Amino acid sequence: MHPLDPTRRRFLGLCACGAVHLCAPRPAHAGRPLAEPEPETRASNKQTILDLRSQSVQRGWKWIVIHHTASGGASVAGLDAYHRRRFDDELGAEYHFVVNNGVKGPDGAIQLARWRHQVPAMHLFHPERAPESLAIVLVGNFETKGPPSGAQMQALGQLTRTLMAKFEIPSDRVTTHRGVDGRLTQCPGQHFSLEALKKQLL
Numbered sequence: 001m002h003p004l005d006p007t008r009r010r011f012l013g014l015c016a017c018g019a020v021h022l023c024a025p026r027p028a029h030a031g032r033p034l035a036e037p038e039p040e041t042r043a044s045n046k047q048t049i050l051d052l053r054s055q056s057v058q059r060g061w062k063w064i065v066i067h068h069t070a071s072g073g074a075s076v077a078g079l080d081a082y083h084r085r086r087f088d089d090e091l092g093a094e095y096h097f098v099v100n101n102g103v104k105g106p107d108g109a110i111q112l113a114r115w116r117h118q119v120p121a122m123h124l125f126h127p128e129r130a131p132e133s134l135a136i137v138l139v140g141n142f143e144t145k146g147p148p149s150g151a152q153m154q155a156l157g158q159l160t161r162t163l164m165a166k167f168e169i170p171s172d173r174v175t176t177h178r179g180v181d182g183r184l185t186q187c188p189g190q191h192f193s194l195e196a197l198k199k200q201l202l
C-alpha cells in the first residue's frame with residue numbers, strides 16, 4: 001500500500017483492532033500450496049526475466065521492498081492513473097513491479113511499472129532506511145483476505161532472485177514495507193510471509 005494513500009487512516013484503524021482479524025473467517029484459498037502460474041503467464045514471465053537479466057541499467061538499486069495494494073484487484077494502467085491523480089506524479093505507479101492476482105491481470109503475472117522509468121518510487125515513509133529501493137507490489141489485501149496466491153509467491157520469488165543477482169542485493173536487504181516503516185503500516189499484511197519468500201531465495 002502506498003504510504004501516502006488517503007485510505008491509510010481507515011486501513012490502519014481497521015488493523016488496530018485485533019479482534020477484527022481474529023474473528024475474520026479463513027478464506028477458502030488460505031494456505032494453498034505454491035503453484036506455478038498458468039502456462040501463458042509463465043511464458044510471459046520467463047521473457048520478462050530474460051529481458052531484465054540482459055537489460056543495461058545504470059542505477060545501482062540496493063534494496064527490495066514488498067508491498068500489497070490492499071485492494072481486490074489492480075492493473076498497471078489503473079495504478080498509473082491512480083497515483084498520477086492522487087500524488088501528482090506524472091510517472092504514475094509508485095511501485096517498480098506489480099505481481100498480479102488474477103482479478104484485473106493474470107494470476108502471478110510479473111508486470112513492469114515504474115521500472116520502465118528507472119527512477120525511485122515514493123513508497124516509504126522513511127526512504128532513508130532503504131535508500132535506492134525497488135518496490136514490488138503484490139495485488140491483493142493480505143491483511144484481511146488471506147495470503148497471496150501460490151502463483152504470486154512463485155513469481156515474486158523468481159523476480160526477487162533475478163533482481164538480487166543483477167544488483168548484488170543480499171537477502172537481508174529484501175524486506176517488507178512494514179519491515180522498513182514499522183508501526184506506520186501493516187503493509188503487506190499479516191498473511192504475507194517474508195519467511196516463505198526468503199525460503200525461495202536460498
Ligand SMILES: [Zn+2]
Nearest residue numbers: 001067177187
Ligand atoms: Zn506498502
